[in-house]
Amino acid sequence: MHFVVCAKQIPDPETPPSAFKIDPQKNEVIPAQGIAPVLSQFDSIAAEAALRLKEAAGDSKITVISMGAESAQAAIKQVLAMGADEGLLLNDPAFTKGDPHTTAKVLTAAVQKLGDVDAVFCGRQAADWDWGQTGLLMAEGLGWPSAIIAKGVALDGQQLSVERVLEDGYETAQAPLPAVVTVSNEFGEPRYPKLQQIMQAARKTVTTWTAADLGLDAAEVGEAGSRLRLEKLFIPEKEGKVELMEGDTATEKAQALVKALQGAKVL
Amino acid sequence: MASNALVVGELAEGELNATTLELIGAASRLGASNITVALLGGGASGAASKAFEGGATKVLTSDDASYDEFRGDQWVAAVQNAVEQASPDVILLAQSHVGRELAPRLAFRLDTGAAMDCLNVEDDGGAVKATRSVYGGNAMATYSFVTSPAIVTVRAKAQDPLEPNAGASGETGELPGASDSRTTIAGREIVEAAGLQLQDASIVVSGGRGLGAPEGFQVVEELAKALGADRAAVGASRAACDLGWYPPSQQVGLTGKVVTPDLYIAVAISGASQHMAGCSGAKTIVAINKDPEANIFQFARYGIVGDYKEMVPALTEAIKAAK
Structure with missing residues (x-):
């Protein structure tokens, strides 16, 4: 089996509100001084879900993919330290300031280029923009079934069984592979890598793919390809x-x- | 101006739910002259009259009971059919387990964008603009749409319904029955808290990580009981739920339930933006926290600085005495 985990590096959501600043001209969040960006927590839980499936299935591989700046290597390395096998950074100036549509387009192209992927795991949403769309847009783009907001995942041959969190309870949804799963905090805590794993991950080479590597045109990704335009970012009074x-x-x-x-x- | 709006409605026990009426209200305030409501599942055609009374001009239904258990691939096909019939400029859905899944799928198929979990949607000189909470509630973002239709999911209780227009009626039409799904629902378990539901309570008392142990919820529950079992319910922060101290069904916050009670009492809750996204719509917030610097005091109208172990039982007694 080949599992993909999508990982996003974000400003630390635990940043105290007093240190949270925005640039109203650029409609951007100003990184808080001295607070390092982190792997979005839901993505670390998605990695945990993929790792548990890998352990249960045996003879499997996990590739962690992140679309982001060079600094997103840290998020990739964190998932590698948890036990993922390969890292892939999707980095191109053309990818910046996109929306869920363009993010999913880039990630989908990467999964298609990998070719032999059996399941994609995403966090239920990223804790910065809180869209909750990427996994579903990837499922649509790949033509795969999906199960979102998972609290449990099991594999029986080629059949994925996902326990999902609903507003008023739970359901168990079953879908054939390949499929996309988004994982919620109810899944449980992700594992903490050991020091030795962190050191091994630090030595691993992360492959970088650009828009050209993915066969994507600059006009269809990032801000140019977006379906949504951010008009105004502001801090509520x-x-x-x-x-x-x-x-x-x-x-x-x-x-x-x-x-x-x-x-x-x-x- | 959005002249054609499509509202993807939802049924609860065969009745139109409250959020659907809020979505119709939002569509009306966008200036839509045609408001089509799509309803799927057992009881759909019977619920049409309530949609008309709520302001719908047209209702499209399929009574196929296969829609009762929501499956994204079946629903998206039916809603695509409704899009062909209604030619909407804007599509409104609830930020529910239905809208969360349907909006992105629909956005992909219609090659447009979806803005999720919006608090406000407005017409700005002919363009739809949607405002939502981002960065766990630390900031707000307003979006416009480059492509049409604009797809918007709206947070429950963020929008008001219209005054019901008794006896109103309109045009009806049909939606196709459910297609085959690639997803099987092997089981579904409804976990309802006993007694009053969180979203229906006029008072919510919530506990957080600062309680220190699951036993802390006992004093929180006693306070809620003193306030009245018929109007007060108990909630919990995500941290408390993740620690297993309280059922996830009672989680208040961005990834839990959004509540808008008259009174929200936050006990030993730091006030992370993630949590505030679920309760900032409360009319009055009271914070009880031993840390005077806790973020929750930024949002609270009244506060008590002190150890909840002393303060909450004292408050319970004071409320009993005041009755």
Whole structure:
């Protein structure tokens, strides 16, 4: 079996809101000083799902793919350290400022070029732009079935069985390979690589493919090929006028709160 | 101006759900003169009257019960048929398990773009613009569409329905029955919390990682009980759910449920943007946290700085005494 994990490097979502800044002219997030970008958490869980399938299936290979800048090598290396076999960076100036449509187009072209892929694993959404579209757009582009927002994955021969999270419960969906799966946090914690694995991953060579390598024209990727245009990026105003309850004891503070809520006709 | 809108409706137990009426409201505010609602599954044609009362001008239905269990490939084929019939400039869907899957698939097939989980959608001089929360709620982004139709999924309760127009009617049409699916649903388990549902509660009391242990939810539950079992429900942050302290069905946040109660009490929740995306629509937020620097106090109207182990039982007693 050959599994692909799609990995995205993003600004650390744990960045304190006070350090979160945007450039309103360029409609871009300004990287917070001293806070390194990270692998999107949902993608590390997608890697965990692929690794568990690889361990169960035996004789399998995992390729981790990231579309991004040269710095995205760090995200690739992290998944390699977790146990993926090969790394592939899709890097081209033409890929920047795209939308889900163009991102999926580039990733789909890479999966097609690899040729022998049995399943693609993505995070349910990336924790920066929170679209939740890439996996589904890839499934459409590849013509494969998909199962999104997975909390469990099992393989029985060529049949994939995916436990999915719904708003009000769970369902088990079955689809034949090849297929696309997007994985949610309910799947569980991803593994932490050991130091030795991190050192081995650091020595691995990551292949880079450009738009030309993928047979893609600059006009159909990145900003030029996008179906959506970002008109405005802004930080919403917060009220920031909290009224803190005064009192010497817990009871006094609690009574002050009840009084305040009654006064505001909330209680 | 968007003259033709297509709303992909959803049924719950054969009845039109509340979000569908919100989507019709959004379509109307976009200035659409033709609002077509597509309904799939058992009871669809019977639910048409409620869609007309909610502002639909045309309703397309298929009563095929195969649609009751949502499968993306079957639904997308039916909605493509509805697109051919309605020629929409804008397609509105809920940010539900249906819309999450259908919107990207439809975008691919119509070679256009989809904006997901939008809070607002507006007509800006003839162009559809959609605004959504990004970076876990730290920022907002407004998008326009390079291609047509514009596909937008809308967050539940972000839009208001229209005043119902009793007895309204309109044109009806048919959608094809379900095609074969490559996906089999081997089982489906509905996990409903006992009693009042989170989204229906007028008060939500939520606990977070700061509770320190699953036992912490006991005092949270006692507070909710004191506030009234008929109006208060218990929620949890993603961190608390991921730790297994509370059922994932009660998760409030970007990847959980979005609640808009009159009163939201956040207990030992730091206020990560991811969480705030699920509760910032509450009318009044109260924060109880021992860290006076916690982000939650940026969003709260009232706050208590202190250990929840003391503060929450004290609040429970104060509420009981005030009754």
